[in-house]
Amino acid sequence: MDKNDKSSKGQQGININVLKQGLCTGCSACVNLCPSMEYYKDKTILLHDCNLDKGRCFTYCPRAPTDFEMLRRELFDPEDMVLELGSFKGLYMTRATNENIRTGAQHGGTVTALIQLALAQGIIDEAVLADNNDLLLPSAQPIADEDEVLEKARSKFVVSPTVSAFNRISRAGEGKIGVVATPCQAQALTKMKVNPVLEDKLRMEKLKLVIGLFCGWALDWRKFQKLMKEKAGDFKIKGMDIPPSNHACMEVYTIKGTIKVPIEEISNCVRDDCSYCFDMTCEFADISVGSARSKEGWDVDKGWNQLIVRTSKGAQLLALAREKGVLEFKKVPDNNIEKLKKASARKKHACLMNLAQKTGNWDDLIYIDSGDPVVRHIRGMNFGQQ
Amino acid sequence: MLEAKKDFEALLMGNDAIARGALEAGVNVVTGYPGTPSSEIVEQLAKVAEESNLYVEWSVNEKVALEVAAAGSYARLKSMCVMKQVGVNVAADSLLHIAEYGTRGGLVLVSCEDPGALSSTNEGDSRPYAKMMEFPLLEPGDFQEAKDMAKWAFELSEDIRNIVMLRSVTRLSHASGNVIMGELPKDRPKAAFEFSSIPMDQMKGPILAFPTLVDPLRRRQLEKLSKAEKIFEGSPFNKYTGPAKPELLIITSSVCKLYVQEALDILGLWERVGLLKLGTTWPLPSKLLEQHLGICEKIFIVEEGTPFLEDNIKALAAEKAKQVGIKTFFGRKDGTLPPVNELNPDLLIKGINFILGESYQFVSDEYKAKALEIIAAGAPVRELTFCPGCPHRASFWLINSALKLDNRAGFLCGDIGCYSLGAGPCGFSTIKILQAMGSGMGMASGFGKLDKFGMTQPIMAVCGDSTFFHAVIPALVNAVHNRSDMILVVLDNSGTAMTGFQPHPGSPSGAIGTRLPVLDIEKLCNSLNVRVEMGDPFDLKGTRETMLDLLEDGGNPRVLILKQPCALSPIKKGQKMYEMAIDANLCLADLCGCNKLCTRVFKCPGLIWDTQKEKVRIDEVLCTGCGVCADICPAKAIKA
């Protein structure tokens, strides 16, 4: 087979259309399916050439040509579709009732609380969560013990090999699995679920819950680690966050206090592939969770989450959380939906511009179908010079 | 080697003939560094070292080998130093000084060369050293001459008191022919180094290369060279065959004599063409040449290697133009013969036809086409590959994986040994620079200093255990001292495997088999105060971790020693570590999930793809039971 065959639907297709194009998100969907793709640090590596003209790597890759409209049809109620936000059953502001969770979590601890609940109720038997080491390098682990969920809380701004861990455990065990995923990871899981290749049918039935994280971008580990070494030296980093954009910095929490890193320096560490991402609110999940925004200001907001319910399964879980008192709710400010729509559309628009710039052709958006209704809608929008 | 009495006729390989010639000359000290096609000479002499009271050693490299042999000569012993063409470059610095001073006991440098680079990375021709450094050069033209000239080289050396070079080529060293034996001497000389006289007293003074002595030393050296030339004029190893007034004179040396003879036999041209075969090719016997250049206008010079004879004879012809007249020369330079690569009778037939305007075709086009067809259909495709169970396959699997995972466009600099194949598919094309012995390490030392010009690629070098001692140590010291950011991987397979397990300073015994102290590579590296890790290439998981960790730990030189004896090593005694078995039910074959990783990528010859069952199977005969493929298989279908 011709090594430069662009039309390959196997590893060569991935290599030419995704890896070499700089589109790979490191979602790790193609890892742990075969020995030829591996994950190292925060990158997916083509370790051995494979000459099959069809492969699961290509089938599941969110950056290989993807029919998003078909995925939406398969997963969601058409009535719920909102062009900018995907399937939308409601926007909520929540936080974990348990204060312990809130202190240990990124924002309101909603994700941690929901995962704990799903485990306690037997909705899932284990959850794939992201952990990281002293060097800020994420790993992904199956967690079955409710108490351990909190230990894995907080955002890791470097991509975690979450889907590869799902691939591994879904093949081995019998249990029902939940995953906390970034948008690219959730897309990959959806492609797997909707269109599993033969031997994957069984294991995909084990995927019972996807909690999505809103995502603006992720950071490149090597660049980020270098920067953190410069900024924080050997101080152990407990966490980090980016307050709303008017603060224009990243806050890094260390045992010695908070270090503020100018946002430009962080921007230099963003993964290149994130600029080709079409999804900010993690549209292919049951529930998607992000930080909250309100008039009360960041000091209050950072203890809350904003979440979108997307599927009936997600709605049931949220209802259960309300019923069990696991989450506290407060009223969502009136214009938050519009703000969210605008932020999401802005990211989508930038993605399309970047893809079109790469190909020099608005009708060739590499992995996104230019005829997709959302694409057509976003193309028509005007954001001025960004 | 020893049993054959005088006048007994035996079938000998060229290298054996050279060894026998040295014995007949009464050689005492034999040194060398292994390298194809030279290695058998030292090995043969090592076998009879005890009985013949020889000192034989495999030296750490060719320069030291020559120095050890020179010490023998300075102590009035007959000494011989053996190497392949590239070795002469390594020895060249000492060679220049030894030739300038001269010798005491006979000293012969044997260089076995490899025209066509059959087992080399180059076509080096070391004959120009004889001219450049002004010492005599002999080129035997057949097997008898190989023995006779080896013996005579010692006599010549003692006659003129300087080093003599004997040059062989693969087709002489490794082919066999009938040789009539001569007498073996019985005397046992006593060694001593005298320094009681003045420096210019060649036999009794101290041996000093002082600037003020260079002028008289060189004058003395040139006298030796003229003396050699006088001897060469009458040498029976220079011989003319053919008519008194030929249409064409062919001048040749070495095995080309045999090629020319065959060509002239086939063409039936002995009546028209004369053949002057030279055994002494530097200095040229000018009178003899003058005499023969005069008999004919067309001169065809046939030699293996560079146009050494061609240039020198042309210069001589220009000098003697008045006496011999204007000549037309044919050879490698005008395209009558190809400018590079080995010669053969076919090429000579073509050349002679071209010069004489004949059109005899030895092999018809039709026959050629048919032969090619049969070869293509009948001969199995054999890739150049590592042996089954070769630790290098595992090592390159690891290095390749580590560099790819590391994902910073890191690369590997290699050098000379079996592991040079690491540049090919069987080594997953991991080596990206491959040149001379030890050069990988030296270049890595250089690349590792280019960070100030924005170079961010991780740098690795590989060398074998023998190469480590041969040429890597100075380069490693250089990297350590200059704080170069690189990783040296020593592929320690416990012997000089490529040339036939000759021992090296890390081995427990020497050429003769006596026990010798072992130099420990790990300890040597540790003494350099750098990070040194040990690994087993067969431990894919553990060693990969070590490698990745070394790659992260940049800034300074680091060393990883991968220890696992060669699959063919006598230490392993052909025993299998594991009995391998296949569980065909688990084998994924060419399904997505594997796609025959074992036989498509890893490709140990011990694994066979059963095209009928569409599953892998173990070749019981070839498999050495190293167990590595069990860790390669993602489906656990291969069991150790």
Ligand SMILES: Cc1cc2nc3c(=O)[nH]c(=O)nc-3n(C[C@H](O)[C@H](O)[C@H](O)COP(=O)(O)OP(=O)(O)OC[C@H]3O[C@@H](n4cnc5c(N)ncnc54)[C@H](O)[C@@H]3O)c2cc1C
């Ligand atoms: C790379 C990244 C970028 C983000 N960008 C935005 C943004 O632009 N806007 C916004 O509103 N929110 C963003 N978020 C989400 C936000 O940081 C919080 O994760 C979210 O608000 C949930 O808060 P929480 O308190 O409920 O989380 P927690 O209760 O602390 O739980 C977080 C969960 O996410 C998992 N997790 C952490 N890091 C990763 C990772 N890299 N990959 C997969 N799972 C992970 C943890 O294992 C844990 O289970 C981002 C998150 C990530 C990881």
Ligand code: SF4
């Ligand atoms: S599946 Fe994910 S990790 Fe693999 S190539 Fe595609 S984007 Fe990269």
Ligand code: SF4
């Ligand atoms: S690597 Fe294992 S699964 Fe793959 S073809 Fe070989 S034996 Fe079968």
